[in-house]
Amino acid sequence: MSAATTAAGGTGRGIAFLKGHGTENDFVIVPDPDGVLELSADAVARICDRRAGIGGDGLLRVVRSAADPAARAMAGEAEWFMDYRNGDGSVAEMCGNGVRVFVRYLQHAGLAGEGELAIATRAGVRTARLTATGEVTVSMGRAELLPDGVTVTVGDRSWPARNVNMGNPHAVAFVEDLDHAGDLREVPPFSPAAVYPDGVNIEFVADRGPRHVAMRVHERGASETRSCGTGACAVAVATARRDGTDPAATGSPVTYTVDVLGGSLTITELPDGTVEMTGPAVIVGQGTLDPAWLVTALG
Numbered sequence: 001m002s003a004a005t006t007a008a009g010g011t012g013r014g015i016a017f018l019k020g021h022g023t024e025n026d027f028v029i030v031p032d033p034d035g036v037l038e039l040s041a042d043a044v045a046r047i048c049d050r051r052a053g054i055g056g057d058g059l060l061r062v063v064r065s066a067a068d069p070a071a072r073a074m075a076g077e078a079e080w081f082m083d084y085r086n087g088d089g090s091v092a093e094m095c096g097n098g099v100r101v102f103v104r105y106l107q108h109a110g111l112a113g114e115g116e117l118a119i120a121t122r123a124g125v126r127t128a129r130l131t132a133t134g135e136v137t138v139s140m141g142r143a144e145l146l147p148d149g150v151t152v153t154v155g156d157r158s159w160p161a162r163n164v165n166m167g168n169p170h171a172v173a174f175v176e177d178l179d180h181a182g183d184l185r186e187v188p189p190f191s192p193a194a195v196y197p198d199g200v201n202i203e204f205v206a207d208r209g210p211r212h213v214a215m216r217v218h219e220r221g222a223s224e225t226r227s228c229g230t231g232a233c234a235v236a237v238a239t240a241r242r243d244g245t246d247p248a249a250t251g252s253p254v255t256y257t258v259d260v261l262g263g264s265l266t267i268t269e270l271p272d273g274t275v276e277m278t279g280p281a282v283i284v285g286q287g288t289l290d291p292a293w294l295v296t297a298l299g
């Protein structure tokens with residue numbers, strides 16, 4: 001019996017969950033303040049299954065930093081740790097849309113006020129604040145533009161892709177038409193594979209106007225999703241450099257609107273290199289996972 005099964009069966013009450021999304025990048029939220037759940041990769045994949053489970057691009061386990069051995073050492077003043085998992089059960093360092101939804105959940109549950117809030121993630125501590133319109137702005141840290149890129153291929157078209165790290169890895173390819181990205185259910189072939197030994201999120205970007213682009217994404221561990229927050233940040237920074245703009249050189253922030261299939265995100269790069277992301281975060285509903293279902297589902 002796996003740890004997740006033990007936790008689910010052991011309480012006899014099931015596992016409470018909520019469902020939320022940010023620009024239609026959707027998540028199962030599992031509150032676990034005291035860190036008693038050990039969700040295996042299989043359990044996460046079952047829960048995120050869109051036909052046999054609740055369904056989601058990923059899962060956000062909400063745990064107090066002090067209760068999680070991985071978070072305790074690096075959380076600083078961040079009371080809460082976002083334990084993010086991809087829909088296939090794999091662990092990822094960071095999720096931009098996830099952080100906004102995580103913050104929305106903490107407010108919804110009365111666990112956070114409306115001021116600035118620090119959240120621990122595997123990529124480090126991120127701070128978030130509510131905007132006047134009710135959206136959430138997250139300070140996402142600095143984008144790292146790495147020298148080695150890859151070539152991404154779809155059918156008979158190939159594009160060079162910029163390697164951008166936002167705590168997690170991204171390959172950003174500029175295309176004429178987003179339809180050229182084709183069917184993104186499978187990861188598009190890229191080479192050399194050695195550039196991304198742990199896999200990569202691949203963004204396809206097309207121009208929409210001045211400081212305005214649109215993207216599609218194949219997410220590592222989740223297939224094509226309708227949005228990716230870290231991906232939108234990577235895209236904005238790669239586009240700024242392509243456009244010959246660097247806030248560190250000009251001393252002025254630069255803002256891009258990044259359209260995704262599920263809405264729109266506003267990304268600002270500041271002169272100190274910090275990237276800020278603003279977008280919506282929605283709690284859709286809540287329920288309880290039946291422990292008997294999880295035990296059966298895990299076989």
Ligand SMILES: N[C@@H](CCC[C@H](N)C(=O)O)C(=O)O
Nearest residue numbers: 092095096097168228229230
């Ligand atoms: N959807 C997320 C990114 C989630 C993690 C990603 N799939 C990875 O494996 O790095 C976002 O909004 O940033």
